[in-house]
Amino acid sequence: MTGRGVRQRHIPVLLEEVLKGLGIREGGVYLDATVGEGGHSLEILRRSARAQVIGIDQDPEALASAGAALGEFGQRVRLCRRNFRYMGEVVQEMGVPAVDGILLDLGVSSLQLDLSERGFSFSQDGPLDMRMDPDGALTAGMIVNSYSEEDLARIISTYGEERLSRRIAQAIAQERSKNPITTTAGLAVIVSRVPGMSRVKSIHPATRTFQALRIEVNDELNALREALVSGIGLLVPGGRMAVISFHSLEDRIVKRTFRRMADPCECPPDFPMCVCGALPMGSVRTRRPIIPGESERRDNPRSRSARLRIFERAPRA
Numbered sequence: 197m198t199g200r201g202v203r204q205r206h207i208p209v210l211l212e213e214v215l216k217g218l219g220i221r222e223g224g225v226y227l228d229a230t231v232g233e234g235g236h237s238l239e240i241l242r243r244s245a246r247a248q249v250i251g252i253d254q255d256p257e258a259l260a261s262a263g264a265a266l267g268e269f270g271q272r273v274r275l276c277r278r279n280f281r282y283m284g285e286v287v288q289e290m291g292v293p294a295v296d297g298i299l300l301d302l303g304v305s306s307l308q309l310d311l312s313e314r315g316f317s318f319s320q321d322g323p324l325d326m327r328m329d330p331d332g333a334l335t336a337g338m339i340v341n342s343y344s345e346e347d348l349a350r351i352i353s354t355y356g357e358e359r360l361s362r363r364i365a366q367a368i369a370q371e372r373s374k375n376p377i378t379t380t381a382g383l384a385v386i387v388s389r390v391p392g393m394s395r396v397k398s399i400h401p402a403t404r405t406f407q408a409l410r411i412e413v414n415d416e417l418n419a420l421r422e423a424l425v426s427g428i429g430l431l432v433p434g435g436r437m438a439v440i441s442f443h444s445l446e447d448r449i450v451k452r453t454f455r456r457m458a459d460p461c462e463c464p465p466d467f468p469m470c471v472c473g474a475l476p477m478g479s480v481r482t483r484r485p486i487i488p489g490e491s492e493r494r495d496n497p498r499s500r501s502a503r504l505r506i507f508e509r510a511p512r513a
């Protein structure tokens with residue numbers, strides 16, 4: 197649906213798996229770094245009568261929605277509008293020395309996707325925006341209309357893993373030389389018409405290009421890298437971080453960062469013992485990512501590409 201009419205609330209993805217993975221403790225403090233509409237936080241607060249939640253989101257509309265959903269819990273909830281890459285500052289400002297668990301449920305929420313004016317969706321027409329933080333300096337329209345053709349191709353290839361990135365960049369450059377490209381529907385049509393564009397029924401041809409633009413607009417991968425490292429440092433001994441990713445670029449970063457934090461030794465493999473002195477921060481709890489079961493995939497199509505990984509801080513790291 198378009199505009200601001202009645203819409204379905206965001207359904208939290210892998211909810212039971214996240215709660216189990218975080219190992220919610222009575223009276224624990226949980227940092228929901230992507231609080232969104234508060235779906236996961238609501239269940240943390242319901243299931244543990246004394247648990248507290250610190251909720252972060254860079255989108256003021258998401259934060260307002262979380263505030264309404266979690267209002268009944270009063271002082272057990274503290275919300276903050278910030279990019280999660282600064283989660284260390286947020287907890288410090290709140291006077292919280294460490295947290296028992298952290299959740300990162302990456303990507304956009306249904307709230308953002310469903311509002312055409314936010315410009316995230318190719319299935320509804322809206323301005324080419326895609327900013328999660330509406331005060332952010334860069335919009336998708338600025339990228340599409342001002343980046344060089346080479347830079348466009350690079351972004352679409354790297355962040356969209358799109359095989360036809362050069363052709364798409366060329367088509368965009370041709371089109372914008374006539375008129376600026378200003379709408380999501382306009383861009384979707386340009387991409388769809390690129391010769392050779394795959395017609396996989398379940399995936400819109402512009403999916404990968406839109407993903408690439410969104411990642412660039414919000415600097416998503418760098419924010420994720422920073423949040424993973426600083427977040428693990430904020431955990432109490434035995435505390436856990438749960439991360440849900442929605443595409444392979446994110447999942448790869450999570451997998452590699454967790455692995456490096458669990459085994460940071462940089463000594464050459466033929467050294468008989470470690471001399472670099474780097475100590476593991478903890479261990480990876482998920483050898484393979486946890487994925488949604490059949491019924492969740494059926495009931496919530498947005499969950500289909502979700503992958504959950506869990507890291508546990510060492511008992512005395």
Ligand SMILES: C[S@@+](CC[C@H](N)C(=O)[O-])C[C@H]1O[C@@H](n2cnc3c(N)ncnc32)[C@H](O)[C@@H]1O
Nearest residue numbers: 208230232233234235236253254258279280305
């Ligand atoms: C998938 S939604 C979270 C949904 C939430 N778990 C729920 O159940 O309602 C992701 C949210 O994270 C926010 N977000 C994504 N990247 C962020 C970042 N770098 N800093 C802060 N918030 C971010 C988005 O604005 C969005 O509201």
